[in-house]
Each structure stands twice: as C-alpha cells, then as structure tokens.
Amino acid sequence: MSQEEKFEPKELAKLKRLLRMAVDQFVKAVNCRPPEKLPPMLSKILFPRCTLSFVPLQVKTRSSEKIIKFWQEEKKKGLTDFKLTIRDFAIGPLKKTVEQAGKRSKFDARGIVTGRYSYVKKEISAPPRDPDGFFSLEFCHREDCSWWLENQIYY
Numbered sequence: 001m002s003q004e005e006k007f008e009p010k011e012l013a014k015l016k017r018l019l020r021m022a023v024d025q026f027v028k029a030v031n032c033r034p035p036e037k038l039p040p041m042l043s044k045i046l047f048p049r050c051t052l053s054f055v056p057l058q059v060k061t062r063s064s065e066k067i068i069k070f071w072q073e074e075k076k077k078g079l080t081d082f083k084l085t086i087r088d089f090a091i092g093p094l095k096k097t098v099e100q101a102g103k104r105s106k107f108d109a110r111g112i113v114t115g116r117y118s119y120v121k122k123e124i125s126a127p128p129r130d131p132d133g134f135f136s137l138e139f140c141h142r143e144d145c146s147w148w149l150e151n152q153i154y155y
Helices: 009-030 035-043 064-076
Strands: 079-100 103-121 132-142 147-154
Touching (some): 009 079, 009 103, 009 147, 103 147
Antiparallel strands (some): 103 132, 132 147
C-alpha cells in the first residue's frame, strides 16, 4: 500500500474498531492488579522498541522494575484507577518495516488517538498530583491485524 492510498470505508471501520480495542487493552493493562503484572500485559501491545513507558504523573520511567515500583507507590497513596476518554481517532496509511530480534514486522497503518485522562483516588480529600489532562497515543498497525503502541504524550 502506498502512502497516497486511502482506506476503503469497511477497512477503515475495522481499523478503528481494532484500535479502540487496543486502547481498551492498554487501559486494562495499566489498571491491572497487582502492579507486578503490568509489564507482561503491556508487552502485548507495546511497540517492540518503545522505551518511554506509561507514567503520565510527571514521572518518566524506562524499565519494568521502575514502572512496577511507581505504580505500587501510587496505589499505596490511594490511586485506584486510570481512565481515558477518547475524543478522536485519526488513521492513515503507513509503509514501515521494523526488524527486531531477527524478525521482520511490516506495518500498514498509523493511528493517533487523542482525549483526556484522569485518575480515581479512594480519598477525595487527597487529589493526585496530576489529576487529569490530555493525551495523545500513537499506534502502528501490523499486517497481522494487531496495533502496537509506539509513542505517548501527556499534557
């Protein structure tokens, strides 16, 4: 598929449905209990070379151990859930091949998801440091019909 080609309406609807499922899986992974299960759940949808991991509370982490420690500490402080409210999708063609561990993955679409994020805490009197904001997630669609999270921006 060349970059100039557009998707057929049926194909675009299918891509959007699968992208929404990937976002739901992402939220489910982040809200998993206990936090030790977070890296295996995220590994199902994270782009193979994605290094910046999901922590929008003004803290950047790059390793599984740090992600686990961060979420354990936040859960002790009363953080119960993370919510994403999707505002918009944008899906476009992409021609990209990535080689990882001797395997080649071909990508045929890129999806951008935007919206708001928020946190739920047990105690209303103690709001999170970063209670809510906007997000942008960039996913790449593999030819095997899976979406992989490549980039994340929280502001």
